[in-house]
Amino acid sequence: xxRTWAGRIGFYTLIAVLLAFFTIPLLWLAAAxxxxxPSYEVRMPDFTFENFxxxxxxxxxxxSLVNSLILAIGTALLVVVLSALAxxxxxxVRIPGRDALLYALLLLSSIITGTAAMVPxxxxxxxxxxxxxxTGLILIMTGGLLPAAIFMIKDFMDATPKSYEExxxxxxxxxxQIVRHVVTPVVxxxxxxxxxxxxxxxxxxxxxxxxxxxxxxKQPAAVIMYTLYTEGGQANLKVLSTFGLLxxxxxxxxxxxxxxxxxxxxxxGIKR
Amino acid sequence: xxxxxxxxxxxxxxxxxxxxxxSSDAAGLGRLRAGAFVAPALALIAxxxxxxxxxxxxxxxxxxxxxxxxxxxxxxxxxxxxxxxLTDPEFWDSTWLTFQFVLGSAVIGQVVLGFTLAWMLKDRRxxxxxxxxGLVILAWILPSAVVxxxxxxxLDRDAGTLNALLGIPGFAWLLDYPMxxxxxxxxxxxxxxxxxxxxxxxxxxxxxxxxxxxLAGASGWQQLRDVVFPHIRGHILTNLLLISLWxxxxxxxxxxxAGGPDGKSEVLAVHVYKVALQNxxxxxxxxxxxVILLINLVVAVFYLRLLRSKK
Amino acid sequence: MAAIELRGLTKxxxxxxxxxxxxxxxxxxxxxxxxxxxxxxxxxxxxRTIAGLETATGGAVVIGGRDxxxxxxxGRDIAMVFQDYALFPHMDxxxxxxYPLRIKKVAKAARHAKAAEVGARLGLEQLMDRRPGQLxxxxxxxVALARVMATQAQAFLFDEPLSNLDARLRLExxxxxxxxxxxxxxxxxxxxxxxxxxxxxxxxxxxMEAGHIRQIGTPAEVFQRPANTFVAGFIGSTPMNLLDAxxxxxxxxxxxxxxxxxxxxxxxxxxxxxxxxxxxxxxxxYSAQPADGSLAGDVVILENLGASHLVxxxxxxxxxxxxxxxxxxxxLGERGHAxxxxxxxxxxxxxxxxxx
Numbered sequence: 001x002x003r004t005w006a007g008r009i010g011f012y013t014l015i016a017v018l019l020a021f022f023t024i025p026l027l028w029l030a031a032a033x034x035x036x037x038p039s040y041e042v043r044m045p046d047f048t049f050e051n052f053x054x055x056x057x058x059x060x061x062x063x064s065l066v067n068s069l070i071l072a073i074g075t076a077l078l079v080v081v082l083s084a085l086a087x088x089x090x091x092x093v094r095i096p097g098r099d100a101l102l103y104a105l106l107l108l109s110s111i112i113t114g115t116a117a118m119v120p121x122x123x124x125x126x127x128x129x130x131x132x133x134x135t136g137l138i139l140i141m142t143g144g145l146l147p148a149a150i151f152m153i154k155d156f157m158d159a160t161p162k163s164y165e166e167x168x169x170x171x172x173x174x175x176x177q178i179v180r181h182v183v184t185p186v187v188x189x190x191x192x193x194x195x196x197x198x199x200x201x202x203x204x205x206x207x208x209x210x211x212x213x214x215x216x217x218k219q220p221a222a223v224i225m226y227t228l229y230t231e232g233g234q235a236n237l238k239v240l241s242t243f244g245l246l247x248x249x250x251x252x253x254x255x256x257x258x259x260x261x262x263x264x265x266x267x268x269g270i271k272r
Numbered sequence: 273x274x275x276x277x278x279x280x281x282x283x284x285x286x287x288x289x290x291x292x293x294x295s296s297d298a299a300g301l302g303r304l305r306a307g308a309f310v311a312p313a314l315a316l317i318a319x320x321x322x323x324x325x326x327x328x329x330x331x332x333x334x335x336x337x338x339x340x341x342x343x344x345x346x347x348x349x350x351x352x353x354x355x356x357x358l359t360d361p362e363f364w365d366s367t368w369l370t371f372q373f374v375l376g377s378a379v380i381g382q383v384v385l386g387f388t389l390a391w392m393l394k395d396r397r398x399x400x401x402x403x404x405x406g407l408v409i410l411a412w413i414l415p416s417a418v419v420x421x422x423x424x425x426x427l428d429r430d431a432g433t434l435n436a437l438l439g440i441p442g443f444a445w446l447l448d449y450p451m452x453x454x455x456x457x458x459x460x461x462x463x464x465x466x467x468x469x470x471x472x473x474x475x476x477x478x479x480x481x482x483x484x485x486x487l488a489g490a491s492g493w494q495q496l497r498d499v500v501f502p503h504i505r506g507h508i509l510t511n512l513l514l515i516s517l518w519x520x521x522x523x524x525x526x527x528x529x530a531g532g533p534d535g536k537s538e539v540l541a542v543h544v545y546k547v548a549l550q551n552x553x554x555x556x557x558x559x560x561x562x563v564i565l566l567i568n569l570v571v572a573v574f575y576l577r578l579l580r581s582k583k
Numbered sequence: 584m585a586a587i588e589l590r591g592l593t594k595x596x597x598x599x600x601x602x603x604x605x606x607x608x609x610x611x612x613x614x615x616x617x618x619x620x621x622x623x624x625x626x627x628x629x630x631r632t633i634a635g636l637e638t639a640t641g642g643a644v645v646i647g648g649r650d651x652x653x654x655x656x657x658g659r660d661i662a663m664v665f666q667d668y669a670l671f672p673h674m675d676x677x678x679x680x681x682y683p684l685r686i687k688k689v690a691k692a693a694r695h696a697k698a699a700e701v702g703a704r705l706g707l708e709q710l711m712d713r714r715p716g717q718l719x720x721x722x723x724x725x726v727a728l729a730r731v732m733a734t735q736a737q738a739f740l741f742d743e744p745l746s747n748l749d750a751r752l753r754l755e756x757x758x759x760x761x762x763x764x765x766x767x768x769x770x771x772x773x774x775x776x777x778x779x780x781x782x783x784x785x786x787x788x789x790x791m792e793a794g795h796i797r798q799i800g801t802p803a804e805v806f807q808r809p810a811n812t813f814v815a816g817f818i819g820s821t822p823m824n825l826l827d828a829x830x831x832x833x834x835x836x837x838x839x840x841x842x843x844x845x846x847x848x849x850x851x852x853x854x855x856x857x858x859x860x861x862x863x864x865x866x867x868x869y870s871a872q873p874a875d876g877s878l879a880g881d882v883v884i885l886e887n888l889g890a891s892h893l894v895x896x897x898x899x900x901x902x903x904x905x906x907x908x909x910x911x912x913x914x915l916g917e918r919g920h921a922x923x924x925x926x927x928x929x930x931x932x933x934x935x936x937x938x939x
Contacts, residue, residue, distance in 0.1 A: 015392065015404065018385070022407040024433060025426045025460060029418070032425075040431035082313040089309035093297045105317070107576060111568035112325045113521035115541040119548045119558045120324035120331060143320025146313050162298035166636050167669035169300055171683040171734065172657030178299045181682075185673040204415040207523045211549070225417035226527060229424060244418045255413050300655060 029248065032241035039237065051238040060216055060224055061243050067134070068203055068220035068247075074138040075145065076198040080191055082142070083149035088183060090150070091157035092165070102151075109147030114207045125212050132215045140212070141202055149194050156190030157183075196258050203251060221247040325565060331558035338552030346555065353559035363560065365535065366543040370520065372451055373458070373539050378519040379512060381459030386466025386511075391496075394474050405467070412464030420527035423457050446529055450537035454525045462519070466511055473507035474500065506578070513575040517568060540564055585647025585660075585737040585770060586612045587633060592642035594625075594632055594794075602628040604794040605642065610772055610787075615764045617785035618774045621817070625794040626774045630740050633772065634663050647737050657686075662731035663740040667747065668723050670715035676702065676726050677711040683734040694733075701729045705763075721752050728763065739764075741773035745780060757783055778818050782806060790814045807927065808847070812859060812934045821864045821893055824903050828860035828930070834876075835860055835930070838901035842876045845928035848937045852930065859931040866927035867905035869894060870920050871913060877920040878903050882913050896921060 024042075032038035033052070034045035055061050090098055114121075121140060130136025164186060168178045184191075206222040213219045216227075225247060229235045301309075332353055336346040357363045389408060393401045411419065426434050427445040435441050445453050477500055485499045501508075523541045525531070531538035531546060538546065540560065548557020587610040594603040602625045610616040618626040631637045633644055635656035643652045651659045662683070670679050677698045678685075684694035702711055705725045715723055724744065731739050744760065745753045761784045764771050775781050781788045782802040789799045790813075798810040809815035815823045828835040830852045835842050837860050844852060845860075852858070873879065880898035892912040896903045896919050905921040913919050930937045 011392065014388075015400070018389065019404060019407065022404075022411055022460065022463075024437070025419070025422050026407070026410060028422055028425050028433065040425045040428040040433070041436055042433045078316075082316065085309040086313035089301065089306035092299055093301050093303060093306035095303060095306055095310065103576070107569075107572055108317070108321055108325070110517060110572040110575070111565060112321050113564075113568065115521040115523055115544065116561050116564045116568060117321075117324040117328060118544065119554055119561050120327040121320070122549065123327070123331065123554065124320075124324055139316065140320045143316045146317050147321070150313060161667055161669065163665040163667050163669035164671060165298040166656075167663065167665055168671075168682070168686075169298070170634055170636070170656045170659075170661065170663045172686045174657075175299050175301045175305060177686065181685075182671055183299070186671070188673075200413065204413075204417075206415075206417050206527065222415055222417040225415070225421065229421045230530075240421065244421060248414050248418050251413050251415065252410070255409070 029241070029244055032237065033245045035241075037238075038241050051242045054236070054238045055242045055246065058239055058243075060219070061228075061239065063217065064219055064221045064224035065246065067218060068222070070134055071138060071141070071209070071220055072199040072202040074134070075141045075202045076195045078138065078142045079145050079149050079198045080195050083146055083153050083194060084184075084187070084191060086146075087150045087154040087157050088179070091154050092162070102154075105147040106151060109144075109151075112144070114144070114205075118207065118211055121208075122211055130212070132213055132218055134218060137209060137212050141205065141208055145198055145201060149198065152197070153187070153190050153194055156187045156193075160186050192261075193258070196254055200251060200254060328558045328561045328565065331555060332562045333559075334555045336555040336558070338549070338554055349555070353556045354563075356556060357559055357563065362535065363543070366538050366540050369451060369537065370539040370541075373455060373522075373525070374516050374519045376451075376455040377458035378462065378515040381455065382462045382466045382515055382519075383508075383511065385459060385463045387470045389463065389467045390470035390474055393471070408467055409464045411460055412462065416461075416524045416527060419461060420457075420524060423453075423460075423528055427453060447533055450529045450533065454528055454537050454539075457528055458519060458522065458524070461524070462515060465515060469507060469511050470504070473504040477503045509578055510575070513571055513578070517571050517575070520567065520571075521564070586610060587738055587770060587772065588645040589629075589633070590643045590645065592629070592632060592644065593640045594628055594637060595640045601794050603632065603639075606794075606796055608789060608796065608799065610770060612770055613768045614770055615761070615784060615786045616770075616772045617781035617788035618772060618791060619778060619781040619788055619817075620776065620791035622776055623793075624791040626776075626791050627742060629791070630663075630742055630772060630774045634661060634740050635659050660737045661740060662734040662736040662738075664724075664727045664731055664742065664744055666743040668715075668727040670723055670726055670730075672715055675712050675714055676707060676718070679715065679726055680707075680729045680733050683730065697733055698729070701732045702726075704732075705729050720748050721756065724748065724756060728760075732767070736769070738770040738772070741771065743774055743776070745775070745777075753780075760784060779820055782818070790817060792817075808929065808936065808938070809861075810936050812861070812931050815861050815929070815931070819863060819865075821888075821904060821906065823861050823863045824867075825931070826860045826901060826903065828858045830854055830856045830858065838878060838880075838903065839899040840878045842878065842923060842928070843925055845923075845930055846926050847939070848930040851937050851939065856932070858937070859934075860928065861931060862923040862928040864893060864904040864906045866924040867903075867921045868924070869905045869907045869911070869913070870922065871917065872920065874920050874922050876925075877922040879918065879920045882915055882917045882919050885912060885915055894919065894921075 027042045028040075031042050031045045034047050034049070035043055036046055036048045036050060038051070089095065090102065095101075125131050125136055125140070128136065130139070160183070164182050165178050168182050173181065204222065206226065209220050209223050210226070213223065216224075219227075221243070225240075225244060228240050228243065297306075333348060333350060334346040335349045335352075389404065393404060424446070426432055429435070429442055429444045429447070432445075434445070435443050481499050481503070482495060485495045490498060521541060522539075523545070525537055525539055526542045526545065529537040531542040541564075544557050544560050544564070547560065548554050587608075589606050589608040592603055592606040592608075593601070595601050606629065618629055620626045628637060632639050633646075635644075635651065635654065635658075639652055643650055645651070646659055646661065671682065674682065677695055680698035680702055681689075681694040684697060689697070699708075699711065702708060705728060707722070707725055707729060710718060710722060710726075715726065718726065724747070745756050748756055757780060764784075773784070782805075785802060787799065787801050788805060789796045790805060791797065792813050798805055798814045800810075805814060806818055809818055809823070812825055815825060826837050828837045830836075830844070831841070832854060833844055833849075835844055835858070842860070870877075878896065878898045880896035880903060882894055883897045883902070884893075884895035886893040886895075888906070890909050892907045892909070894905050894907050894913060896905070903921055905919075907913070
């Protein structure tokens with residue numbers, strides 16, 4: 001009897017401590033945007049929306065969100081289309097050297113990180129005249145995300161029975177009709193997963209745009225956020241708090257959408 | 273109606289067999305079209321992933337600089353950069369800090385915290401579980417630039433919430449304990465992955481095994497040791513390798529401390545950036561990148577071996 | 584409508600596995616034909632090669648007098664029902680049935696009218712708006728059948744059409760499928776691993792083993808006169824008694840007993856020859872009294888088959904089985920005598936039936 005009580009008290013104490021550890025750092029983001037004259041300290045907000053006025057007046061803040069959107073959508077489109085095509089072919093056709101190729105892709109995607117490749121990527125962008133270019137950044141991020149995306153989407157394709165395609169084929173459908181009528185609709189959840197995963201990745205990516213975009217009008221939210229709090233002088237907390245919140249909300253919405261629609265599925269944990 | 277036993281009538285063959293072969297994969301795609309499907313993805317990967325990895329090795333063997341004479345005409349310097357790195361105390365300091373960072377935040381922080389959370393929430397349903405999981409995952413999915421600033425605010429010397437809670441105003445976390453700060457920060461940031469992985473792993477431990485251990489009178493710890501750990505050993509190893517790899521390559525400490533003060537939190541990821549892009553010594557930076565690449569390779573090969581042996 | 588003819592059909596997989604070894608087979612127009620065999624015998628490969636989903640390594644496939652060996656599956660004018668039915672999960676029943684017509688560029692209204700007509704014929708009127716995931720196994724099977732019917736192809740191919748149904752439904756579906764094929768009169772080849780299914784449904788059947796056809800015939804022929812010991816062992820819900828025998832003049836010595844040489848083998852055996860004597864338990868008459876030409880032994884096992892019993896006798900350490908009708912079952916341990924029907928007993932030499 002006493003043992004279970006002690007166990008319960010221990011359990012709830014530990015949970016409370018962990019909950020506090022994970023909650024306290026986030027409180028500021030919830031409170032400061034709605035506090036007039038916010039400071040670093042978390043205070044009970046007085047629920048003002050004045051701070052959002054400053055963000056509208058800020059020269060780069062809102063545009064940076066648009067830039068983030070352009071980069072995220074552009075990369076997601078490329079990644080989804082190219083990875084789906086490649087994964088489909090790799091899943092269904094025995095291309096010579098396929099297994100070696102897949103192994104190499106998996107290896108490459110895990111070892112060539114932004115950190116390891118920042119020097120040559122920077123060089124490459126200069127040589128190809130891709131500095132300060134959204135297109136260049138999209139191509140570079142696509143290249144980095146494709147191997148993992150191919151892997152994830154190939155999982156979906158492999159799990160789809162071949163009899164769907166064979167059946168359509170016996171009825172006389174051409175390969176392109178099969179892809180359009182049968183394969184794409186069937187793997188749509190997989191495609192959506194890849195799209196969300198890519199968008200989340202690009203939306204949060206700091207290093208690559210920081211490295212390759214020096215024009216402040218082209219920089220995405222991640223870089224502007226960093227500039228806002230490292231710039232000389234006193235950081236403008238009104239702008240920072242509201243901007244941080246606006247920049248975070250889409251990620252949270254997307255997470256809620258995915259976990260509701262597909263049940264946050266666990267994908268060998270490829271996140272970065 | 274079919275006549276059951278009638279001998280088959282000989283069929284008139286209209287056209288002679290066209291000996292044409294066609295593709296026999298499920299969709300009738302054929303190798304040529306399959307190749308065309310794969311090619312665009314491979315091209316992008318080749319140019320923006322494989323080529324940079326090879327080029328970094330070459331760059332590491334030159335004295336390439338961002339500006340000046342060596343920018344226009346880089347010289348091949350052989351292994352000089354590597355020799356320089358191995359004899360440079362800054363490189364070794366940075367490596368040591370990286371080791372502390374990976375060991376402290378990933379191997380100890382995220383694994384222990386992630387497993388504890390997964391174990392505590394294992395048989396729970398309802399609000400408590402979703403609230404705790406939701407918050408831990410929130411820390412993981414928010415943009416790094418945002419959470420970094422949240423920690424800057426939290427740890428602020430004068431007005432930070434942490435000092436206010438602990439009643440130690442003026443305690444300069446980021447200046448006096450930069451490594452501890454980024455280790456705790458990264459533990460907070462990355463625990464979600466381990467929690468979810470262990471959550472999934474614990475879900476796969478057959479309840480009958482736990483029940484029979486409980487019937488035999490095993491204590492909580494004995495159940496963990498004798499039933500749970502043997503079942504999830506593979507998951508633990510997978511988890512360790514992946515989060516070590518990611519933490520090793522993590523650039524977010526830069527957003528919190530920018531390597532400072534005085535290089536006291538300059539992990540290798542930040543060190544490369546400073547050497548190559550702030551000081552402009554691209555050749556030397558590339559040599560350090562090559563070292564990072566090699567370490568990544570060792571961990572990744574180990575990980576893939578593990579995956580294969582599981583299959 | 585068309586006959587299907589296979590000439591010297593061979594399929595070798597990359598790596599050298601010979602799945603089909605020079606098969607010759609003709610399925611006449613309108614026939615309901617079964618390909619039967621254990622798993623891995625090549626029956627599904629054969630069906631898929633007829634469909635064109637596998638390319639033949641050698642030989643020819645002729646459908647309706649047209650050599651289609653090099654023709655894509657879509658150009659063979661056949662339709663196929665897959666083991667898992669392969670109904671497209673994102674289309675409703677109506678769209679699924681109409682899909683083959685969509686490929687043939689039939690106008691939307693026309694193809695849905697056709698789908699409704701075929702669906703109604705199979706009792707699917709109420710389900711036309713549902714997705715496959717919302718249907719029971721039996722309903723899914725009927726949708727798959729409706730889809731092949733909508734094609735109006737020359738021949739139908741069914742891959743294990745009943746294996747995804749539960750046992751009770753399977754019997755119903757068996758009758759239904761046979762009736763449907765009769766009504767449509769379309770040449771149909773189906774694959775099954777269940778001998779009872781093949782016997783019940785097929786007009787004729789081929790029993791396959793390891794890429795070869797071991798016997799072709801009507802169910803009655805295959806059941807009564809298996810061409811070899813493989814077929815003899817594979818066909819029948821109770822396995823045939825296959826007993827070592829030695830020829831002694833005009834009798835056979837089996838397990839220490841003497842039985843007459845079967846009618847079919849009379850005059851074809853040499854004295855002292857070693858053979859296998861085969862007789863189905865159903866073709867044995869059991870009696871408690873000693874009888875001429877019987878196999879005598881102690882009753883060691885009794886199995887209830889419902890309306891009859893399967894009695895196992897220990898005849899000089901050889902187990903012999905006989906089916907005994909309800910009400911005549913012996914007691915365990917009793918001495919029993921099983922008399923083979925002379926016109927149904929068979930003799931196998933080196934595994935092959937001895938017959939004129």
